[in-house]
Structure formats: structure tokens, C-alpha cells
Amino acid sequence: MKQPLIVFAALIVLATSHLSAAEPQLAHMVFFTLAEDNAANRDTLVKACQKYLSDHDGTVYFSAGSIADDLTRDVNDRDFDVALHLVFASKAAHDVYQTHPQHLKFIEENKHLWSGVRVFDSYLPAPSHDTLPTAAKGFSGMLQGKVVAKADSGIIVAVEEVTRIWQQNKAEEPKALVGKKVLVKAREGADQVARFLAVVEVGEAHALDVGNREGDSLVILELTDEQRERVKE
Numbered sequence: 001m002k003q004p005l006i007v008f009a010a011l012i013v014l015a016t017s018h019l020s021a022a023e024p025q026l027a028h029m030v031f032f033t034l035a036e037d038n039a040a041n042r043d044t045l046v047k048a049c050q051k052y053l054s055d056h057d058g059t060v061y062f063s064a065g066s067i068a069d070d071l072t073r074d075v076n077d078r079d080f081d082v083a084l085h086l087v088f089a090s091k092a093a094h095d096v097y098q099t100h101p102q103h104l105k106f107i108e109e110n111k112h113l114w115s116g117v118r119v120f121d122s123y124l125p126a127p128s129h130d131t132l133p134t135a136a137k138g139f140s141g142m143l144q145g146k147v148v149a150k151a152d153s154g155i156i157v158a159v160e161e162v163t164r165i166w167q168q169n170k171a172e173e174p175k176a177l178v179g180k181k182v183l184v185k186a187r188e189g190a191d192q193v194a195r196f197l198a199v200v201e202v203g204e205a206h207a208l209d210v211g212n213r214e215g216d217s218l219v220i221l222e223l224t225d226e227q228r229e230r231v232k233e
Contacts, residue, residue: 023091024123025060025124028086029119030086030119031080031119033079033080042082045114052103056096058092059097060088060148064084065082067082079118080118082114089202093202132215133177136173137212138170138212139177139210139211140171140211140221141162141164141166141210142163142164142208143210144207144208145161150202151183154197155184156181157206160205186219196228199231
């Protein structure tokens with residue numbers, strides 16, 4: 001039986017557009033063969049994947065879809081009907097997912113749809129954070145983002161929105177940060193900020209008061225009241 005190597009290669013490239021923690025990410029690929037393959041059953045299973053499996057803690061990539069019927073080269077593995085693709089920030093996140101009530105409910109409600117399941121798990125190499133866009137150099141303001149990895153020097157944040165811009169901002173286009181995975185660090189001597197960065201976990205969303213002083217990283221200028229309370233001695 002052929003292995004879906006092309007699918008793996010494409011997803012590794014996609015998944016590594018997300019940031020990895022010090023330990024490798026885990027790619028969890030599931031291929032379902034339906035007991036009765038038809039459009040309605042494919043759609044039902046895809047929607048069930050989206051409902052129960054798309055928003056678990058520690059997930060950095062999710063997709064679910066039907067086999068591409070128009071791709072029939074000799075190298076294409078055709079021995080499945082629906083594919084589920086998940087990339088977890090770590091093996092620990094994957095292990096929690098496996099016993100999560102939502103995952104178990106998905107299996108219980110939908111196992112009658114498939115006649116076979118193949119699972120392919122692989123570890124992905126850890127890529128680095130994005131280079132700060134030239135137009136965002138000198139940024140100073142507030143951004144909203146999700147922690148997608150932890151690094152020795154701080155955290156990696158996927159920027160979702162720039163919410164405020166401070167008067168001292170020098171960036172030509174602050175919104176160039178949106179969609180980027182940026183390294184966020186503590187200023188030298190900012191012990192409270194360092195403690196906050198140490199307790200932050202992958203998957204958390206945060207509003208961050210940050211600035212770019214040099215290089216491709218951002219430093220936290222001030223913690224919010226909630227963040228200070230979290231690390232209050």
C-alpha cells in the first residue's frame with residue numbers, strides 16, 4: 001500500500017510556517033476510509049472534524065477535507081475518502097487531545113461512518129521566528145496575538161491584530177506585523193516581565209505592550225494589570 005508521502009511533504013511545509021517550541025511539533029495525520037463513500041458522508045465527517053477537533057489547546061494547525069478526486073497520478077495514494085490534518089505544539093498537547101472528551105465524542109458519534117482509519121504521526125523540525133518586516137521596524141504599541149511557542153529568550157507570538165500605536169512609534173506600517181510570528185522578550189533587568197514570559201503557555205492569547213528597539217525581536221514595555229497580578233510575588 002502506498003503511503004501519502006506527497007500529503008506529508010506539503011503539510012510539513014505548511015506546518016512549519018507556524019513556530020515550534022524547543023521540543024518538536026507533532027504532525028498527526030488521519031485518513032478515513034468510509035463504509036459507504038458518497039458526498040453526503042464525506043461532508044458529514046468533515047463537518048464533525050471541524051466541530052469536535054478544530055480548537056484543542058496546543059493545536060497550531062488544523063484542516064479536514066475530502067480526497068481530491070481530480071488528482072490521480074501514479075504517486076497519489078487513493079486509499080482514503082476523508083483526511084484530517086493536525087499539528088500539535090508538542091507531543092504532550094497531542095496526548096491530551098487523544099483523551100479529550102470532544103475527541104472521544106467525535107469517535108463515538110461518527111465511527112459508524114468509516115470502515116478503516118490510518119494514522120501517521122511524525123515529528124517536525126523546529127523553525128525560527130519570522131524576520132521583522134522593514135515597515136514594522138521601530139514599532140511601539142499594543143498588539144493582540146497567540147503564543148505559538150516558547151523560546152530560550154522569550155515567547156513566539158502569532159500577531160493577530162495591532163490594537164494601539166504609541167506616540168513614540170517609528171514604524172512606517174505597524175500593521176505589517178499582522179500575520180507574523182514574532183519573538184517577544186523581556187528588557188534587560190525587567191525581572192517581573194521575565195517571570196511572566198516564563199509562566200506563559202503555548203496556546204494562550206495575550207494583549208502585549210511591546211516595542212522594537214533593535215534586531216528582529218520585540219520587547220515588552222509594560223505588563224497589563226492582569227499580567228502583573230499573574231506573577232505577583
